[in-house]
Amino acid sequence: xxxxxxxxxxxxxxxxxxxxxxxxxxxxxxxxxxxxxxxxxxxxxxxxxxxxxxxxxxxxxxxxxxxxxxxxxxxxxxxxxxxxxxxxxxxxxxxxxxxxxxxxxxxxxxxxxxxxxxxxxxxxxxxxxxxxxxxxxxxxxxxxxxxxxxxxxxxxxxxxxxxxxxxxxxxxxxxxxxxxxxxxxxxxxxxxxxxxxxxxxxxxxxxxxxxxxxxxxxxxxxxxxxxxxxxxxxxxxxxxxxxxxxxxxxxxxxxxxxxxxxxxxxxxxxxxxxxxxxxxxxxxxxxxxxxxxxxxxxxxxxxxxxxxxxxxxxxxxxxxxxxxxxxxxxxxxxxxxxxxxxxxxxxxxxxxxxxxxxxxxxxxxxxxxxxxxxxxxxxxxxxxxxxxxxxxxxxxxxxxxxxxxxxxxxxxxxxxxxxxxxxxxxxxxxxxxxxxxxxxxxxxxxxxxxxxxxxxxxxxxxxx
Numbered sequence: 526x527x528x529x530x531x532x533x534x535x536x537x538x539x540x541x542x543x544x545x546x547x548x549x550x551x552x553x554x555x556x557x558x559x560x561x562x563x564x565x566x567x568x569x570x571x572x573x574x575x576x577x578x579x580x581x582x583x584x585x586x587x588x589x590x591x592x593x594x595x596x597x598x599x600x601x602x603x604x605x606x607x608x609x610x611x612x613x614x615x616x617x618x619x620x621x622x623x624x625x626x627x628x629x630x631x632x633x634x635x636x637x638x639x640x641x642x643x644x645x646x647x648x649x650x651x652x653x654x655x656x657x658x659x660x661x662x663x664x665x666x667x668x669x670x671x672x673x674x675x676x677x678x679x680x681x682x683x684x685x686x687x688x689x690x691x692x693x694x695x696x697x698x699x700x701x702x703x704x705x706x707x708x709x710x711x712x713x714x715x716x717x718x719x720x721x722x723x724x725x726x727x728x729x730x731x732x733x734x735x736x737x738x739x740x741x742x743x744x745x746x747x748x749x750x751x752x753x754x755x756x757x758x759x760x761x762x763x764x765x766x767x768x769x770x771x772x773x774x775x776x777x778x779x780x781x782x783x784x785x786x787x788x789x790x791x792x793x794x795x796x797x798x799x800x801x802x803x804x805x806x807x808x809x810x811x812x813x814x815x816x817x818x819x820x821x822x823x824x825x826x827x828x829x830x831x832x833x834x835x836x837x838x839x840x841x842x843x844x845x846x847x848x849x850x851x852x853x854x855x856x857x858x859x860x861x862x863x864x865x866x867x868x869x870x871x872x873x874x875x876x877x878x879x880x881x882x883x884x885x886x887x888x889x890x891x892x893x894x895x896x897x898x899x900x901x902x903x904x905x906x907x908x909x910x911x912x913x914x915x916x917x918x919x920x921x922x923x924x925x926x927x928x929x930x931x932x933x934x935x936x937x938x939x940x941x942x943x944x945x946x947x948x949x950x951x952x953x954x955x956x957x958x959x960x961x962x963x964x965x966x967x968x969x970x971x972x973x974x975x976x977x978x979x980x981x982x983x984x985x986x987x988x989x
Contacts, residue, residue, distance in 0.1 A: 529557050531589075533626035534582045537619060542571075548756035549575040555752040556687075556723060557582070563693070563724045563736040566756035568887030568897075572725045573615060573691070575754075577601075577661075580687045581637065584660055585623060588635030596684035599661040600712075600720070602705070604695040606643040606665055612691070613641045613663050637661065643668050645834060655681070666696065666705040673711050674943045683715045690739065693724040694880060697738055698927045704936040706741060706962035711944055714958055719743075722751075727887060728880040730924040738929055742961040757922075762886060763898040764916060766909075767871075777904045785902055786812070789871060790819035792900065793851040796868035798844060801853045802885050803873045806831055812873065813853040824850040830857050859884050870897070874904045875911040879918045880925045932968040938976050952977060 530538070530553075538545065545553070548566040552575035555562045566572050580599045587593060601612060616639050624634055640659035642651070644667070654662075658681045664672070672678030688709060696702035713719050724739040736751045743750065769784040777785075793799040793816070801816075803809045806829040813827035826849060828840045837857070843849045845865035858864065859881065870889040876882045886899035901916065903909035937959065944950065950958075956973045959965050 529553075530578075530582050531585050533623050533630060533632070534578065534585055536626045537622040538578070541618075541622065546571045546575075546756075548572060548754060549578075551754045551756070552576065553579050555754065556580070556721070559721050561722045561736075561740045561751040562754055563726075563729075563732065563739055563751060564754045564756075565726050565729050565732060566754070568727045568884070570756060572727070573612065574619070576689045576691075576723045576725055577616070578619070580661075580689075581619065581623065583686075584637050585627070585635050588637070589627075589633060593635065593637070593660060594684075595657050597658050597660065597662045597681055598684060599687045599689070600669070600682070600685045601661065601663045601689045601691065602666060602669060603663065603691045604666065604701075605692075606645055613639055616661065616663075639663065642672065666701060666708065669712075670704070670708050670940075670943065673708060673715070674947060676947075679715055679947065682712060683717070685712060685716055685720045686718075687723065688712070688720045689723045689725065691725045693726040693735060693739065694729040694927055697729070697735060697929055700930055700933045700936050702738070703930055703933050703962070703964035704940070706738070706964055707936065707940040707959055710741065710958055710962050711940065728883050728924055730880075730926055734929075735927065738963045741963045742966065761896050762919070763896055764886065764919065765900055766912060766916065767900045767902045768909075773903065773906050773909055775905055775907070782815075785873070785904075786815040786819065788902075789851070790816055792869060792871065793820055793824075797847065798849065798865070798867050799851045799869045799871060800844070800858065800864070800867045800885075800888055801851055801871045801873065802859070802876065803853060803855060804876065806855055808873065809853045809855055813851075816851055816853065820850050823848075826852060828852055828854040828857055830855065856881070858888065864888070868898065870899045871902060872899065873902045875901075875908050875915060877911075878925050879915060879923060880927075882915055883919060883924070929964050932965045932972075934972075934976055937965065937968075937973075938980055941977060942980060 548564060549571050552562060552564050556579035564572055564575055584593060584598060603612060620637050620639065624636070627634060638659040639661040640654055640663070642654060642662060642664045655677045672682060696705055722740050729735045732753050732755055736753050740751045767788060769781050771781045771784060789801060801812065803812060809827045809829050813825050817825040826840050826843065828837055840852060841864050844852045867889045870886050872882065872885060876885065886897045889899060890897035901912050903912040940959065941955070944955065952974070956970055960968050
């Protein structure tokens with residue numbers, strides 16, 4: 526157990542897990558020193574606890590020494606609202622276990638509060654957060670952006686000491702990631718001291734570039750002061766192609782689809798729980814309908830972003846409790862939402878990316894030490910070629926290279942308006958602040974001024 530952890534923290538850890546995983550031990554050695562870190566490790570290796578536990582330990586020690594003030598110390602940013610709620614549930618066990626350990630040792634109780642703030646958070650819960658801020662706040666990039674644009678939100682966030690960005694690969698390759706990095710720079714400008722940044726990912730490459738993306742430019746000029754904890758994305762997996770008896774053609778014929786549904790049903794019967802990924806929502810609904818005819822309607826359902834939140838949560842809970850034999854999903858279940866023990870992952874058609882396939886197969890065998898099992902169903906001749914190349918890439922331990930967009934100006938314009946609405950900035954000072962974010966390092970001052978002029982003057986289209 527880490528010697529720098531309080532006995533109540535290490536006692537809970539030992540009673541719950543025995544020994545920490547390799548990635549946890551390496552991460553805690555870094556995060557306990559309040560250093561920036563990028564943690565890259567396979568799904569099911571304990572990354573979330575690796576990121577959180579040092580910060581929780583700090584809260585426990587501070588609470589015992591002088592009591593915890595009502596302010597946010599740890600900010601956890603998740604790319605999915607559902608993942609945010611899930612992480613909060615996973616926090617409840619260690620927090621309750623550590624508090625029980627403190628009481629058992631005859632020490633004062635340290636009530637560490639956590640809360641979720643997303644678009645789904647009810648107004649009453651938001652008001653409660655304003656009155657009594659949590660010590661750990663779980664949110665999304667968009668909700669964090671909105672929080673930083675309100676007086677109450679800025680007051681709540683100015684005490685943040687640690688920022689954890691989960692599933693970094695899910696945002697880094699899009700404008701959403703550039704937008705988030707600008708938000709973190711605005712947060713840093715608000716805080717008394719720069720918060721420690723911790724990034725988490727199961728499938729991220731190249732590591733050096735993604736570490737730089739996470740921290741951007743630092744005040745001390747030491748941009749390389751970020752520890753990369755690389756436990757590798759390569760792990761033992763049980764992977765195979767599933768070919769229909771009928772020959773594949775340029776387009777999947779109706780009778781071949783029937784063979785695919787029959788084989789999926791056969792696999793589902795041979796496993797306790799099966800998660801089936803498809804690339805389109807209409808395919809998810811159609812596949813779920815055909816499997817329900819074969820397995821029974823009570824054992825199959827679909828999960829995708831167009832469904833009502835209640836339906837999605839119900840599907841996740843039914844899978845987790847073992848009520849479902851098969852759940853057909855789009856990328857809505859690709860990231861680390863806790864859906865319990867999944868025995869088998871099937872992918873219909875090529876997912877078009879090595880990272881996506883590795884992430885999806887990792888939903889099976891999610892427990893530490895378990896072996897993920899995945900089956901890939903090509904749906905055409907072209908698909909077969911791509912699926913074969915995909916399996917070969919996974920076998921050789923390759924990942925897709927993530928390319929971050931170069932200073933997207935629409936995201937920059939939104940952030941300029943949001944920050945200028947909160948406080949006054951000299952133009953060059955705001956330029957220096959925003960160009961600390963890695964996607965904007967090469968943005969020139971004239972380019973920045975042009976965006977400001979556009980926002981100040983307004984703009985006209987053919988409609989006025």
